[in-house]
Amino acid sequence: MVCPNTPSSDIASEPTALPPLVVDLDGTLTPTDTLVESVIQFIKQSPFNIFRVFFWLVLGRAGFKGQIASRVSIAADVLPYRQPLLDYLHSEKRRGRTIVLATAAHRTIADKVAAHLGIFDSVLATDANHNLKGRHKLAAIQARFGDHFVYAGDCQADVPIWQAARAAVLVGVSPGLDQWVRESVPVEQVFAAPRVSLAIWLKALRVHQWLKNLLLFVPLLTAFSFADIGRLATMTVAFLAFSLAASATYIVNDLWDLDNDRAHPRKRQRPFASCQIAIGHGLLVAGVAMALAFALAWAVNPGFVLMLAAYVVLTSAYSWVLKTYVLMDVLMLALLYTLRILAGSVAVGIAASSWLLAFSVFVFFSLALVKRCSELVSLQQTGATATRGRDYRVSDLVVLWPLGVGAALSAVVVFGLFISAPETQLRYATPQLLWLVAVGLIYWLARLWVKTSRGEMHDDPVIYAIKDRGSRLTVLAMVGIMLAAHFFKLSTT
Numbered sequence: 001m002v003c004p005n006t007p008s009s010d011i012a013s014e015p016t017a018l019p020p021l022v023v024d025l026d027g028t029l030t031p032t033d034t035l036v037e038s039v040i041q042f043i044k045q046s047p048f049n050i051f052r053v054f055f056w057l058v059l060g061r062a063g064f065k066g067q068i069a070s071r072v073s074i075a076a077d078v079l080p081y082r083q084p085l086l087d088y089l090h091s092e093k094r095r096g097r098t099i100v101l102a103t104a105a106h107r108t109i110a111d112k113v114a115a116h117l118g119i120f121d122s123v124l125a126t127d128a129n130h131n132l133k134g135r136h137k138l139a140a141i142q143a144r145f146g147d148h149f150v151y152a153g154d155c156q157a158d159v160p161i162w163q164a165a166r167a168a169v170l171v172g173v174s175p176g177l178d179q180w181v182r183e184s185v186p187v188e189q190v191f192a193a194p195r196v197s198l199a200i201w202l203k204a205l206r207v208h209q210w211l212k213n214l215l216l217f218v219p220l221l222t223a224f225s226f227a228d229i230g231r232l233a234t235m236t237v238a239f240l241a242f243s244l245a246a247s248a249t250y251i252v253n254d255l256w257d258l259d260n261d262r263a264h265p266r267k268r269q270r271p272f273a274s275c276q277i278a279i280g281h282g283l284l285v286a287g288v289a290m291a292l293a294f295a296l297a298w299a300v301n302p303g304f305v306l307m308l309a310a311y312v313v314l315t316s317a318y319s320w321v322l323k324t325y326v327l328m329d330v331l332m333l334a335l336l337y338t339l340r341i342l343a344g345s346v347a348v349g350i351a352a353s354s355w356l357l358a359f360s361v362f363v364f365f366s367l368a369l370v371k372r373c374s375e376l377v378s379l380q381q382t383g384a385t386a387t388r389g390r391d392y393r394v395s396d397l398v399v400l401w402p403l404g405v406g407a408a409l410s411a412v413v414v415f416g417l418f419i420s421a422p423e424t425q426l427r428y429a430t431p432q433l434l435w436l437v438a439v440g441l442i443y444w445l446a447r448l449w450v451k452t453s454r455g456e457m458h459d460d461p462v463i464y465a466i467k468d469r470g471s472r473l474t475v476l477a478m479v480g481i482m483l484a485a486h487f488f489k490l491s492t493t
Contacts, residue, residue: 018097019166020149022141023089023120025103025113027154028171030079031193031275034105035065038072040255040279045071047320061131069106076109076116078262080275085152085171085191086117093119100124100149102141104133135160150188196277204254204271204282205247205289212462213242215337216344221479223350224486231348234300238347241296241304242340245312248290251282253319300347307343311336326391330368337364355418362411363445367461369404370448373397374457381455401449408445412438433485440478444471 026033043049056067093099102124103110110125124140126132132140138161141149151161152169156177162168167186170178172193181187216239220226254261254272261273271277290312297308315336323329338360345352375387376394386393418424419434428434447470451457457464465471 018092018095020098020100020121020145021089021092021152021169022100022102022124022145022149022161022165023085023152023169024154024158024171025101025105025110028082028152029085029101029113030081031172031278032080033279034074034079034109035068036279037258038068038074038109041072041074041259042068044256044320061133062126062129065106065126065131066128069108074109074112075259075262076112078259078268079113080262080273081117082171082191085169086119088189088191089119100141100144102132102137102151104131104137133157137161138164152189194276196281200271200276201285204251204277205285206250207243207247208463209246209250209460210239210243211466212337213239213246213340215340216242216347218341218356219345219350219352220348222353222356224483225348225350231350234348235344237296238300238304238344241293241300241308242311242343243293244289244296245293245308246315248286248293249312249315249319251286251289252316255279255282256319303346304343307339307346311339311343314339324391326396329390330365330372333368333371334361334365337367353423355414355421355424359411359414359418362407362414363441366404366407366411366445367448369400369407370452370457370461373400373404374452374455374461376400377452377455377457405449408449409442411445412441415441428485429487429489430485433481433490436481437478437485440474440481444474444478447471447474 023029026035039053042053053064053068056064059067089099098121099119100122101110101114101120104126107123107125107127110123114120114123122144124132124137124144130136130140134157141151141161142164147164147166149165150167150169151158151165152171153161154171154173159177159181162181162185165185167188168181169189169191170181170187171191173181178190217226217235220228220231220235225231251272254270257267258273261267261270267273272279272282294305294308297305314332318329318332318336322332338357341352341356341360344350372392376392376397379385379387380394380397384394415434415438419431419438424431424434444465448457448461448465451464451468452461465475
């Protein structure tokens with residue numbers, strides 16, 4: 001897997017005797033930071049490991065890296081690499097040039113990368129006694145090559161090495177650092193980092209997933225209070241709070257799942273898995289988004305703050321633990337969807353009926369199973385037998401399929417009982433029209449399952465329903481019929 005960069009040359013010709021090309025790893029050969037990824041993997045093993053991380057930092061950088069490396073294995077074959085730089089290294093290797101990997105990463109990581117790429121003549125890396133960064137790395141390089149070397153780096157810590165080198169290869173450096181290096185040492189090659197566009201950030205924040213938070217407006221819809229401007233404004237603030245909190249959890253979840261995403265045929269293109277956005281930048285944005293979310297929630301009311309906190313806790317539990325357990329993950333997804341409706345009720349002070357909550361649990365349980373079955377169908381088509389990072393196998397389809405369809409039909413049954421309930425007869429002018437909504441539900445849910453069986457379903461059925469023309473028309477028709485049933489009295493004689 002690679003991250004695109006655009007190389008450009010700064011010198012017209014190569015020296016007659018090619019000096020060894022010494023290449024940094026983190027931020028240079030790969031855009032990611034293998035130490036940060038290792039720490040994330042270590043904490044992922046157990047959240048309590050964060051206390052061990054702080055304790056080991058007292059041991060010094062070299063000892064800290066050794067402790068982490070002994071407990072975490074970085075998969076060099078799925079790490080993102082800068083392909084233009086790799087191409088350049090291969091071309092130099094073919095010319096007979098010595099290529100050396102010199103990194104502050106622990107030797108176990110460096111050796112795996114070197115073995116995977118197969119282009120390095122030797123490896124210099126951090127060991128139990130020496131953290132090979134900055135001047136320490138320079139000393140190790142000079143002990144091997146003197147001052148007869150070219151160095152490829154990416155950041156301020158590489159300045160002492162560039163100053164001692166015959167020439168520099170600049171990889172993704174800032175404009176200021178680029179100018180400073182050019183004034184100090186000849187530049188052999190430049191590989192510019194791709195710009196992080198707004199579209200990439202919107203993808204990382206998963207703004208399209210904010211549509212799920214429209215469920216907060218359901219209590220307004222079912223109470224037919226959507227003309228209440230005050231409640232509508234309050235709900236808009238609540239929607240923004242939930243959406244920002246959701247984006248923050250999506251970022252953390254993507255960082256939590258880096259190794260699994262990189263092994264997935266589609267998810268490996270996500271901004272963090274493909275290193276289009278740095279891990280540190282993602283954590284900063286997630287923190288700001290979460291703080292803003294709770295500030296907006298407090299502006300709604302204290303009860304809504306508690307609902308938002310419950311959502312963050314549950315979705316974190318899902319991302320960190322529960323999604324690895326069969327069926328527990330889909331039950332949690334159904335609960336999180338229903339929680340949005342409850343949060344909307346708390347935000348505007350409209351009680352959610354037991355009919356609505358029962359219907360929500362069944363319909364979203366079915367949609368969650370659509371999501372899992374869709375993933376398993378895709379795996380089945382590729383010849384795989386099990387998901388990575390989740391406890392599901394293709395053979396589970398024989399159980400999940402009827403379970404999902406049964407949950408969909410249960411939602412329709414609950415809706416039918418709701419039509420016949422006394423409170424429905426009083427609230428709706430023509431409750432008999434609601435049977436058309438029941439027919440629409442049968443069609444829509446069945447359509448989703450048929451599309452899943454054909455392998456045409458998106459990983460997220462809610463996103464598919466929004467993009468699918470037939471689903472959009474069906475849902476809009478059902479909403480229209482519900483409004484007509486409430487406001488218009490039709491004569492039955």
